[in-house]
Amino acid sequence: MLESSCLMDTLKKGKVAVALSGGVDSAMAAFLILQEGYEASGVFMHLNQNDGQAMEAAKRIADRLAMDFHIIDLKKEFENEVIDYFITSYASGLTPNPCVKCNKKLKFGALLEHIDSVGADFLATGHYIRKKSEKKDGCLSFKIFKGVDQKKDQSYFLYTLDQTQLKRLLFPLGEYTKDQIRLMAEINNIQALDKESQDICFLSGKGEKPDHNIFLRSHLKLDSGKIMDYEGRIIGTHKGFPFYTIGQRRGIGIGGTGPYYASEFDKKSNVLFVVNRFDDPRLYRDSLISRDVHWIAGIHPQTPLKCSAVIRYRHRAVECVVENGEAESLIVTFKEPQRAVTPGQSIAFYLDEELLGGGTIHS
Incomplete structure (x- = not known):
């Protein structure tokens, strides 16, 4: 039996650390946690020297909501785990997905480990995804589903989460649309930075193509x-x-x-x-090989597996068959040929709305 991931499901007692970015989504995640009557504090991931404005905004949000505020210095970890990966991927001829790496190593890795130091039992974020729990034979397991707002759904970036992490994670925005969140913030006079998450947060400017190219020129031959x-x-x-x-x-x-x-x-x-x-046929592939595969349930499903796959963020899901390949890789065959399959990017697997897992596109 699946139950809603609304806070009562996972959070019986305990304190919540809310990852504040300075934006409206994380601010409203904190607001909703507090509305449920739980004690919460704000935590900010200090990743590089360009995030001063975001840090100040996060502090203002914490003050507005009468929460303690903690800065977690993860600059070294960010450099080693995300920026180095970004550079070496391009040097190897791959197109990296830094958000997936950051979620795995920083937000739900290093930050989740640090919340103990601020006295928190759980970490809440402003991701638009839904978490649900399932009780079977007395054991509790967790599943991830797409957010209600399909345009803002961020499950694609979270396929690396495991059961141990999910036990301590809360996603209050999953049942809301972005428009509802904006309206709720306005009604409650919660002011945040007027920004959307950018594709590559560590670039100067807006993280767009010119900034991207300047960064690459300065780090690669x-x-x-x-x-x-x-x-x-x-x-x-x-x-x-x-x-x-x-x-x-x-x-x-x-x-x-x-x-x-x-x-x-x-x-x-x-x-x-x-x-x-x-629409040149040479831009299309009817299959790919994926490596570094992770399944959220912690168990490799039986193959061949009929499911759907997403090969880039906001790309339409397509039906596919997943089979075992060599050296723990997967062979993914699409029902319809897919345009611009890009090595280095992520592929996420779904069964209807449920995120099963994912991997890195190898070839």
Whole structure:
């Protein structure tokens, strides 16, 4: 029997640390926790020197809600676990997913370990996901489901969570839409930073493509090379593989005959192959291999497994069959060919609304 993850389910007694980012989602997570009558404090992950404004906003929110406020210094861990991973992935010709890594190593790793130091039993965050518990043979286990707001659902980033972590985690926003959360904040005069989470939080500016490229230039040795089509024609020069992802059009500066889309990287010859149609068959794959696989239940499901998969954030889920491959990898075969399958990105597996687990796209 599945039960709702509303706080009474998991939280009998105990104190809650709320991860405050300075934004409205984490602020309202704290508000909802307090509304349930529980004692709570705010914690802020200090990750780099650019987060001073967010830290101040988080402190104001904690003051507004009459909560203690704690700064957890995780700059060293962030550098070692997330930024180094980001750089080495691109250096290896992969497109990283730093949010998945940060959730695994920092927010639900180092931060969850640190909440004991502030006297908390549980950690609450502003993620739009739902957690539910299941009792079977006297044992309690936990499952993750997509948030009610499908546009804001963040379950894709959380496939690395395990049962031990889930036992101590609360997600108060899962049953709400973003519009409801904004309205609730306005009614209760809770002011937060007017920002949405950006794709790469440690970049300067807004974390957009120009900031991304500047960061890569400052951390990697980039070798330019030929841009070619599949007929062997040289049609331009690329600036280095890390500036491109499969299926990308933007940034391929070939004038006059475009548009062109990145299709394949030949590392040996340092050639970027392109196609000039958005729907060119060479941009599509009907299968992939995934590694570093994790199942939330802690048990590998029976295969072949029929489920659905998401190959990038906010991408439409597609039906697939999952089978065991070599060296603990998975072979995923799609019902419909998928465009721009990108090594280094994450794939998440679902059964209807339930998140089963996921892994890294290898090839």
